[in-house]
Amino acid sequence: MSGKQSDLELIKVSKRYGQVSAVDAIDLRIPSGSYCCLLGPSGCGKTSTLRMIAGHETASDGDILLGGRNITVLPAADRGTAMMFQSYALFPHLTVLDNVAFSLKMKGVAKADRHTRAQQLLERVAMGQYAHRKPAELSGGQQQRVALARALITEPKVLLLDEPLSALDPFLRIRMRAELKRWQSELGFTFVHVTHSQEEAMALADQVVVMNAGKIEQVATPHEVFNAPATEFVARFMGGHNVLDQGEDRISVRADRMRLLREPAGGAIEARVAAVEYQGTYVLVELQHEAISEFSAMVSEADFYAAPWQPGETTWVSWQAGDAHRLA
Template structure:
C-alpha cells in the first residue's frame, strides 16, 4: 500500500444539527498506518466526526480527504472506510460466516468465493471454528472478533471503531485492547477509534485527539499528552493533574509528583490544605485534598510511604512540588 494511501485529512470539517454545532471547523491529519483515538466527554463531537468520515452523516462544511481522494460527498460503500459499531450490529438470524460475508453478497460475489474469503478472515481473528454459530451463541469478545472480520472483508484503507470495548467486562477489555493494537500493527492500515476512556486512548493510540465542545483541544502522543497538557481542560480530563494558579500563571502539576508533609519542604513550592478523603488504590493511596481556591486537588502517595505515616481526613498538610515538575497551561 502507498505510504499515504490511508492518510486521512479533515479540513475545516463541521457538523451542525439545526442551530447546534456538534463539530466546529476542525483540522486534523491522521498519518497513514497509525492508530488514532478521538477522546473526549459525551457530546464533544467525536462520534459525529467518526460518522462523517464513515459517510453515515453528511458534513455541513469542510472536506474529508483519504489518500489523494476527496471522499466528502461519496457514499459510505465507496469511501475505502469500514465501521465497527459499538453494538457490533451483527445480524442475529445469520451464521457467523454469513455475517462476515454479507457485504460481498451485496456486491454480487458468488457464494463459494465470499464464503472462502469470510472463512479466511475468521481464521485470522481466531474464530474459524465458530463459523456456523449464530451471534447469540457467542461471548461479547467473540462477537467483537466477528464484527472486526466483517469490517475487514471490504479491505478498507481506514477502519473506524465506535467505542468498541465499552460493552466488555474490565478483564476482557484489557485483553481486547492488546488484540486491537496487534491487529492494527499486522494489517498496517489506519485505525480511528472513538472513546471516552483516557486509559483506553493511552494504551492504544499513536496519536490522541482530545475534543471538547466540538473543537480540538490538543493532538499529541499519549506520553506528550500526559506530561504536557496544552490546556486546563486537557489537564483535568486526562486526570492525574492538579491545576493551580501561581500569581497570574495557571499551571498543572502531576498528582504523583507532589509530596505530602506536615511542614513545608525547603526548596519546594507548596500549598497548605486539608485531607478530605483517602482511597487505597493498591500500589498507591489517593489522598484528596480540600482547598478553597483549588478544585479536584489530590496527591498520589506510594503505598509504603503512606502506611509508614498514614493521613486521615481532617489532617492539615502541605502539598509540595519542585519547579521542574511544573507545566504551564495555555
C-alpha cells in the same frame, strides 16, 4: 499501506444539527497506518466526526480527504472506510460465516468465493471454528471478533471503531484492547477509534485527539497528552493532574509528583486532607484548599503506611519546579 497514500485529512469540517454545532471547523490529519483515538466526554463531537468520516453523517462544511481523494460526499460503500459499530450490528438470523461474507454478497461475489474469503478472515481472528454458529451463541468478545472480520472483508484503508470495547466486562476489555492493537499492527492500515476512556486511548493510540464542545483541544502522542496537556480542559479530563494558579500563569502538576509535608516549607501550599483512598500500589490523598478545585496527591503505598495521613489533618504540599507544566 505505505507513505501518504492513505493519510486521512479533515479540513475545516463542521457538523450542525439545526442551530446546534456538534463539530466546529476542525482540522485533523491522521497518518496512514496509525492508531488514532478520538477522546472526550459525551457530546464533545467525537462520534459525529467518526460518522462523517464513514459517510453515515453528511458534513455541514469542510472537506474529508483519504489518500488525497475527496470523499466528503461519496456514499459510505465507496469511501475506502469500514465501520465497526458499538453494538456490533450482526444479523441474528445469519451464521457467523454469512455475516462476514454479507458485503461481498451485496457486491455480487460468487458464494464459494465470498465464503472462502470470510473463512480466511475468521481464521485470522481465531473464530474459524464458530463459522456456522449464530451470533446469539457467541460471547461478547466473540461477537466483536466477528464484527471485526466483517469490517475487514471490504479491505478498507481506514477502519472506524465506535466505542468497540464499552459493552465488554473489564477483564475482557483489557484483553480485547491488546488484540485490537495487535491486529492494527499486523494489518498495517489506519484505525480511528472513538472512546471516552482515557485509559483506553493511552493504551491503544499512536495519536490521541482530545475533543471538547465540538473543537480539538490537543493532538499528540499519549505520552505528550498526559505529561504536557495543552489546556486546562485536557489536564482535568486526562486526570491525575492538579491545575493551579501561580502568579499570572496557570500550571498543571501531576498528582504523583506532589509531596505531602507535615511541617511548613518554602513555597509549600497549606491544605487539609479531605479523604484517603487505597488504590493498591499507591494511596490517593484528596486535598481541600479554598482556591484549588480537584486537588490531590498520590503517595506510594510504602510511604503512606510508614506515616499514614488521616482526613482532617493539615498538610503542606510541595513539588519540584520542573514538574510544573504551563497551560495555554
